[in-house]
Amino acid sequence: MKKRPVTSQQVAELAGVSQSAVSRCFSPKASIAPKTKAKVLAAAKQLGYRPNAIARSLITRSSRTIAVVMSQLDNPFYAQMLEYASRRFQQHGYHLLLFMSSDEQETTSVMSDILQSQADGILMLAATLSSSLAKECVARGIPVVMINRTVAFEGVSQVASDNYHGGYWVGCHLVESGCERIAFLAGLADSSTSSQRRQGFLDALAEHGAACWAEAIGDYDFATAQAATRALFSRDVYPDAVFAANDHMAIAVIDTLKAELGLQVPQDVAVVGFDNIPVAAWPSYQLTTVQQPIEAMVDEATALLLGQIASGQVTGERKVLPVTPIVRASAVSGT
Amino acid sequence: MKKRPVTSQQVAELAGVSQSAVSRCFSPKASIAPKTKAKVLAAAKQLGYRPNAIARSLITRSSRTIAVVMSQLDNPFYAQMLEYASRRFQQHGYHLLLFMSSDEQETTSVMSDILQSQADGILMLAATLSSSLAKECVARGIPVVMINRTVAFEGVSQVASDNYHGGYWVGCHLVESGCERIAFLAGLADSSTSSQRRQGFLDALAEHGAACWAEAIGDYDFATAQAATRALFSRDVYPDAVFAANDHMAIAVIDTLKAELGLQVPQDVAVVGFDNIPVAAWPSYQLTTVQQPIEAMVDEATALLLGQIASGQVTGERKVLPVTPIVRASAVSGT
DNA sequence: CTGTTAGCGCCTTCAA
DNA sequence: TTGAAGGCGCTAACAG
Numbered sequence: 116m117k118k119r120p121v122t123s124q125q126v127a128e129l130a131g132v133s134q135s136a137v138s139r140c141f142s143p144k145a146s147i148a149p150k151t152k153a154k155v156l157a158a159a160k161q162l163g164y165r166p167n168a169i170a171r172s173l174i175t176r177s178s179r180t181i182a183v184v185m186s187q188l189d190n191p192f193y194a195q196m197l198e199y200a201s202r203r204f205q206q207h208g209y210h211l212l213l214f215m216s217s218d219e220q221e222t223t224s225v226m227s228d229i230l231q232s233q234a235d236g237i238l239m240l241a242a243t244l245s246s247s248l249a250k251e252c253v254a255r256g257i258p259v260v261m262i263n264r265t266v267a268f269e270g271v272s273q274v275a276s277d278n279y280h281g282g283y284w285v286g287c288h289l290v291e292s293g294c295e296r297i298a299f300l301a302g303l304a305d306s307s308t309s310s311q312r313r314q315g316f317l318d319a320l321a322e323h324g325a326a327c328w329a330e331a332i333g334d335y336d337f338a339t340a341q342a343a344t345r346a347l348f349s350r351d352v353y354p355d356a357v358f359a360a361n362d363h364m365a366i367a368v369i370d371t372l373k374a375e376l377g378l379q380v381p382q383d384v385a386v387v388g389f390d391n392i393p394v395a396a397w398p399s400y401q402l403t404t405v406q407q408p409i410e411a412m413v414d415e416a417t418a419l420l421l422g423q424i425a426s427g428q429v430t431g432e433r434k435v436l437p438v439t440p441i442v443r444a445s446a447v448s449g450t
Numbered sequence: 451m452k453k454r455p456v457t458s459q460q461v462a463e464l465a466g467v468s469q470s471a472v473s474r475c476f477s478p479k480a481s482i483a484p485k486t487k488a489k490v491l492a493a494a495k496q497l498g499y500r501p502n503a504i505a506r507s508l509i510t511r512s513s514r515t516i517a518v519v520m521s522q523l524d525n526p527f528y529a530q531m532l533e534y535a536s537r538r539f540q541q542h543g544y545h546l547l548l549f550m551s552s553d554e555q556e557t558t559s560v561m562s563d564i565l566q567s568q569a570d571g572i573l574m575l576a577a578t579l580s581s582s583l584a585k586e587c588v589a590r591g592i593p594v595v596m597i598n599r600t601v602a603f604e605g606v607s608q609v610a611s612d613n614y615h616g617g618y619w620v621g622c623h624l625v626e627s628g629c630e631r632i633a634f635l636a637g638l639a640d641s642s643t644s645s646q647r648r649q650g651f652l653d654a655l656a657e658h659g660a661a662c663w664a665e666a667i668g669d670y671d672f673a674t675a676q677a678a679t680r681a682l683f684s685r686d687v688y689p690d691a692v693f694a695a696n697d698h699m700a701i702a703v704i705d706t707l708k709a710e711l712g713l714q715v716p717q718d719v720a721v722v723g724f725d726n727i728p729v730a731a732w733p734s735y736q737l738t739t740v741q742q743p744i745e746a747m748v749d750e751a752t753a754l755l756l757g758q759i760a761s762g763q764v765t766g767e768r769k770v771l772p773v774t775p776i777v778r779a780s781a782v783s784g785t
Numbered sequence: 786c787t788g789t790t791a792g793c794g795c796c797t798t799c800a801a
Numbered sequence: 802t803t804g805a806a807g808g809c810g811c812t813a814a815c816a817g
Contacts, residue, residue: 117591117762119511122810133788138812145812148786163586168566169513170810172504174793176454180547188533189728191526198523201550210563212515213546215536228545231503251498256452337728366732374733393524393672397701398709399734427452457794468804473796480796483802505794509809 121164130158141166172233181420182212182234184225184242190335190363192390192407193240196262200238200413207421209235219243230255236420239264241306244271253431258423260416265307270431272423274416278311281405281438285312285358285387286319288403288440292448294356294385296328298347300368302335302360309335309360312389316358328354333364340364344371348378355384356446362388362395362404369400369445385446391439401444408436456499465493476501507568516755517547517569519560519577525670525698527725527742528575531597535573535748542756544570554578565590571755574599576643579606588766593758595751600642605766607758609750613646616740616773620647620693620722621654623738623775627783629691629720631663633682635703637670637695644670644695647724651693663689668699675699679706683713690719691781697723697730697739704735704780720781726774736779743771 123137130137132151139145140155158164172178181204188194201211212234216222226248229237237252239261244252246268252259253270260272289297299316302309320326331347333340340359344367347354359365365388372378372386380386388395391406415434423429442448458472465472467486474480475490493499507513516539523529536546547569551557561583564572572587574596579587581603587594588605595607624632634651637644655661666682668675675694679702682689694700700723707713707721715721723730726741750769758764777783 117511118589120590120810124810134810135789135812136787138810139787142812146786151787163589165562165565167508167568167810169504169507169568170793171812172793173502173508173795173810174812176452176793178504183548188529189526191524191529194523194526194529197548198550201548205550205560205563210567211548213518213532213536213548215533215540225540227500228540230500232545233502233504254453254498255455370733394729398705455794459794469794470796470804470806471802473794474803477796481802486803502794505809506796507809508794508811509796511809 120167121162123164123166126155126158126162126164129162130154177235178233179209180212180232180234181209181236181238182214182229182232183238183240184214184216184222184229185240186215186217186242187335188215190361191392191394192361192363192409195392195409196240196413199410200417203413203417207417209421216242219245223248230257235424236260238262238416238420244268253429256427256429258420258429260419262412262416263308268431270429272419272430272432272434274412274419274434274436275308276407276412276436276438278308278438279315281389281440282312282315282358283319284315284405284438284440285389286316287323288442288448289356289358289385289387289446290320290323290325292356292385292446295325296352296354297325297356297358298329298331298354299327300340300343300347300357300359300364301330301332302364304332304334306335312360333359333367335361335363337363337367340367341371344368345375348372348376353384356386357384358387360389362390362392362402364388365402365404365445366394366400369402380445381447387446391441395441395443403443403446404441406439406441408438411436455502456497458499458501461490461493461497461499464497465489512570513568514544515547515567515569516544516571516573517549517564517567518573518575519549519551519557519564520575521550521552521577522670523550525696526727526729527696527698527744530727530744531575531748534745535752538748538752542752544756551577554580558583565592570759571595573597573751573755579603588764591762591764593755593764595754597747597751598643605764607754607765607767607769609747609754609769609771610643611742611747611771611773613643613773614650616724617647617650617693618654619650619740619773619775620724621651622658623777623783624691624693624720624722624781625655625658625660627691627720627781630660631687631689632660632691632693633664633666633689634662635675635678635682635692635694635699636665636667637699639667639669641670647695668694668702670696670698672698672702675702676706679703680710683707683711688719691721692719693722695724697725697727697737699723700737700739700780701729701735704737715780716782722781726776730776730778738778738781739776741774741776743773746771
């Protein structure tokens, strides 16, 4: 059966001091005589005492907890982000409460749980928030940082990589490589990442006097991207280059081209992705892509959250971090 | 600045009832007159009241939180598990507190945080616990369930797939396919998963009058597995089959064989993995493997944790779930 | 530096 | 069914 945990009161009795003396021994900044501290720690060890973080939170009004809302963990890009974020916050004495939410409706119910959980801050990884919910967080003074997603509301902070210039680079690279029938495979229709990458890409083509030859939607999903690829290549004249809005889909494109359509990459079709997930570097793919600075993005988000928590001010800041083109075999210059 | 949240006291005043009446409106099983409840809910909505879960936990002594300890999130197999587990617990009104821990030493410090967090249960995904720590959890009545890892201590529950028979099947399959120089690529040396798979595999070979031709260690890591592959194939006579202890490494083997060594799979070398991660099904790999029942494993772990939390009894149970061979092109019968 | 005294926001007996 | 009262385990003034 569940035993009642040891309390600071019991430690105090054993050590022959007051309960608050025990409390002070476990608060970094409290002043306590070394001698009493030793007595208390001895008693605590003997009883197996651990401070109750719940009780502490109640009075300090700080749970030292960050709620993380994610939409997909099957994309290694976001899995990496989560792992790094967890370690980062752990370093600062914060813990992550994980919530999965696929759509905005689910997010609403999840946010209710988050608000009750008294999380000190909210980190959204590729998940969106309705503006009414965002408003409530701001009203309550809970900082929210969104990574790679945009919300039309003042007060929530946003961290993103420079999707526009990433897309722009891809456009330039493909045109300069001599490609003439360039297709774009979009991610989720309503995601800012996909539309910004697309816009930069289209602008680059336009500046070179070129245009996008075909477009399709892959929803950032493997199977959907495969279907889209089949559609794009179903006619006699097909694209000689595909820019997929992320690596996950680019891999799907390459596999479909090679295995189903008997086409070579990059000889027949050049393929470019976005993210630079580990798979992109594998010998079988050698995917040319645009690297997002995962760690820098998380560092920025961490700083934003912790800063706002410390100051008690929620400020809707926007950070855009530079991306890095990675040229591999799937789309080389001069193909 | 951070506003003080609305309390049940304030709601009570606005509704003209006592604070305990408000409390009862937010407890499912409490009895309350419909009329009062309506008044209270109206007042609560007007003020934007949300019950404070921290305060509730303090008195109910239940945080409705499960601590999850993971070692690697870059292996999609465990990312999938985490996602599914999160949704599963969410359904039951529990939330996950995420902790990353690479080695047993780090686990020790992480466990200290977990114990303080008052988590109602602990789920370990491919992470190990020292027996002293396990002992402490049991002593405190906190149920622990480990997935795919073993600990030499009574009291913690364990869920695993049938690694032995999975390995056994692989051994049979490769011998029956006519392979004669079969190599094994181990995962982490001290992991039960790797050693059980190996044992089943060796037993199968022995029963067929065969033996393992070579062994190497890949630590469940991509780069290490690549290096191991180079070593295995550095001599004139090299293996005609490789059984990698998981898919992640099997993919590394295939890539290294194809890209660096100019060998064909399965014509020159048959390759088999373990897990059946999504990548295994991709056209470029078509990896023959042994599928672990992810959802069944998590369901089992969930049931064990919630059952023990409900009963207040921690019982060290062991569940072994059946695996499913998946034959794809990387190692077919009669090669 | 130490003990005493109030609560943090809520649940839960106990009477009414 | 409802209100009043007493904590849950701890931190944070305040005196001493």
